[in-house]
Amino acid sequence: MTSSVQRSLPTDEAHELLGLTRELATTELAPRAAADERAGRFPRAVFTTLGRAGLLGLPYPEEHGGGGQPFEVYLQVVEELAGAWLSVGLGVSVHTLACFPLAAYGTDAQRDQWLPGMLGGELLGAYCLSEPHSGSDAAALATRAVLDGDDYVVSGTKAWITHGGVADFYDLMVRTSDDRTRGITCLLAEAGTPGLSAAPPERKMGLTASVTAQVLLDGARVPAARRIGAEGQGFAIALAALDGGRLGIAACAVGLAQAALDAAVGYARERRQFGRPVAEHQGLTFLLADMATQVAAARALYLDAARLRDAGRPFGTAAAMAKLFATDAAMRVTTDAVQVLGGYGYVEDYQVERYLREAKLLQIVEGTNQIQRLVIGRALT
Amino acid sequence: MNIVVCVKQVPDSWAEKKLNPSDSTLDRDSVDAVMNELDEYAVEEALVLQEAHGGEVTILTMGPEKAGETIRKALSMGADKGVHVVDAGLHGSDAVATSAVLAKALGTLEWDLVIFGIESTDARMSVVPAMVAERLGSPQLSFATKVDVADSTVTIQRQTEYGFDTVEAKTPAVVSVVEKINEPRYPSFKGIMAAKKKPVTTLTLADLGLGADEVGLAGSWSAVDEFAARPPRQAGSVVKDEGDGGVKIAEYLAGQKFI
Numbered sequence: 001m002t003s004s005v006q007r008s009l010p011t012d013e014a015h016e017l018l019g020l021t022r023e024l025a026t027t028e029l030a031p032r033a034a035a036d037e038r039a040g041r042f043p044r045a046v047f048t049t050l051g052r053a054g055l056l057g058l059p060y061p062e063e064h065g066g067g068g069q070p071f072e073v074y075l076q077v078v079e080e081l082a083g084a085w086l087s088v089g090l091g092v093s094v095h096t097l098a099c100f101p102l103a104a105y106g107t108d109a110q111r112d113q114w115l116p117g118m119l120g121g122e123l124l125g126a127y128c129l130s131e132p133h134s135g136s137d138a139a140a141l142a143t144r145a146v147l148d149g150d151d152y153v154v155s156g157t158k159a160w161i162t163h164g165g166v167a168d169f170y171d172l173m174v175r176t177s178d179d180r181t182r183g184i185t186c187l188l189a190e191a192g193t194p195g196l197s198a199a200p201p202e203r204k205m206g207l208t209a210s211v212t213a214q215v216l217l218d219g220a221r222v223p224a225a226r227r228i229g230a231e232g233q234g235f236a237i238a239l240a241a242l243d244g245g246r247l248g249i250a251a252c253a254v255g256l257a258q259a260a261l262d263a264a265v266g267y268a269r270e271r272r273q274f275g276r277p278v279a280e281h282q283g284l285t286f287l288l289a290d291m292a293t294q295v296a297a298a299r300a301l302y303l304d305a306a307r308l309r310d311a312g313r314p315f316g317t318a319a320a321m322a323k324l325f326a327t328d329a330a331m332r333v334t335t336d337a338v339q340v341l342g343g344y345g346y347v348e349d350y351q352v353e354r355y356l357r358e359a360k361l362l363q364i365v366e367g368t369n370q371i372q373r374l375v376i377g378r379a380l381t
Numbered sequence: 382m383n384i385v386v387c388v389k390q391v392p393d394s395w396a397e398k399k400l401n402p403s404d405s406t407l408d409r410d411s412v413d414a415v416m417n418e419l420d421e422y423a424v425e426e427a428l429v430l431q432e433a434h435g436g437e438v439t440i441l442t443m444g445p446e447k448a449g450e451t452i453r454k455a456l457s458m459g460a461d462k463g464v465h466v467v468d469a470g471l472h473g474s475d476a477v478a479t480s481a482v483l484a485k486a487l488g489t490l491e492w493d494l495v496i497f498g499i500e501s502t503d504a505r506m507s508v509v510p511a512m513v514a515e516r517l518g519s520p521q522l523s524f525a526t527k528v529d530v531a532d533s534t535v536t537i538q539r540q541t542e543y544g545f546d547t548v549e550a551k552t553p554a555v556v557s558v559v560e561k562i563n564e565p566r567y568p569s570f571k572g573i574m575a576a577k578k579k580p581v582t583t584l585t586l587a588d589l590g591l592g593a594d595e596v597g598l599a600g601s602w603s604a605v606d607e608f609a610a611r612p613p614r615q616a617g618s619v620v621k622d623e624g625d626g627g628v629k630i631a632e633y634l635a636g637q638k639f640i
Contacts, residue, residue: 013574016570016573016574017570017573020567020568020570020573023567024567049567052566052567052569053567053568053569053570054569054570054571054572055570058570067570067571
């Protein structure tokens, strides 16, 4: 739980929203996180509860059923959710990312038709860019879409798809011509489209309650009316979506790291060795101090990037820095949390070993941290 | 169909509570205050009935200014408006005095149903709904696990040891509901924002035509003569099994009159 965090929020409304988020995190997420992770059980009903509370469309306009919140506030909601249960925080971030192409690049008619449903809380989204042979090199994607009458006929395999098989709608980045980057197009496909299916979920080392699966496209017919943006605009849309998505991952990382820090501090105050709480041994006090500083710095960095975005300024480099720093910090902080708990940290009865396994994913998804460095480096040189 | 839900702000059930030494009333400043959890079921039931039958849901509470938070919570769940009876003279009111105030306040409102939670988690008497119904001369349908309304008839199921009773009355009527009846909703973000704009009327004792001697400590039929802190928990006794553990446990249970 991250209730100990002093938050800087722009409005009273945002304070109310964070209060509601904490209530939901405490009562609906935290009590079942460990059991559902152990069982590998996807908590669809939790997303419905969050959706009804209005948490599945926060950074989108109210006129389309969104929450009308700046990214600065939306991301702190994600952080709180991830602190209680990373699979859910990450799921909210991915869903919000999946709403972005339509919200930012759709026509007015497309937005009026589909956006209220996607933001309204009953539906869950997935974002399909990666493929088995196209990860960091996203523009190498090979899934083909060929226009046939009023439909695109789509064939290929999308990989590492969060909510693959359980989502209600899928953003598909598909190849419509051989031009490497300008030959990619974005389609918004509905679940249940014939020819669109999911492989069995991947067996991951963490976030086992979050479904990750390949999405298989075998002659799936997606109406051309569901194309988002122009033909060939898909790669630009995908990258723009990822800038925001990276901030979501940064917020998830901070929530996770805060949870690990809270667990470590709680334990270190209770556990006594050599006649006093281990927190009072300077070796551990300094470790905890470094952990807390990492978490605070990571939070400040993602909020700075978010405020740039909210002000309409370029924020891609700042988002890459935030994703890189926050997820590396989460890896260090969760590893150190296990160290603070010693043997107890390494067994399942405490949650910190799970936090450590979960942190690793965040250094990989939505652009590996090597790709983030590439993005940052390119902006410098 | 118009419904009034009576709610109460109570100290957090899990908090350690204290009484004021001067007048033996609850020290409200020392604990977090929340909506009586059992009232959330009453609010939810009213909202469900409203979805089916239309009309307005009004939230009624009496209590200090801070109790207005509880009205806001119910409004953020979806209720339409609030009425808050707030007056320094209410301090120390017992169940009888409370029922007098609520009955007077209900007299100023138009309603077909009044819904209560089954009891408050602080006083735990479960008598206010019945007292209010009696003062209003309305039928009371208490301990409901199910509420149905058709035309001007309200029908409830009341859980009993052998099954359930079906109780029926003409509206206007007073209903109290138990926690089995539903699963209260969370407020939504939009609901929280909308609640800020919903009307809440405040009423004083003078507005209700009640005198200071009818309510508060003076108007209460019950009084706290003295109180003491609960003694600290005793350390348990450990029975060591040296082949006669069963006998020793049986002797202990017999000593406590459990067997």
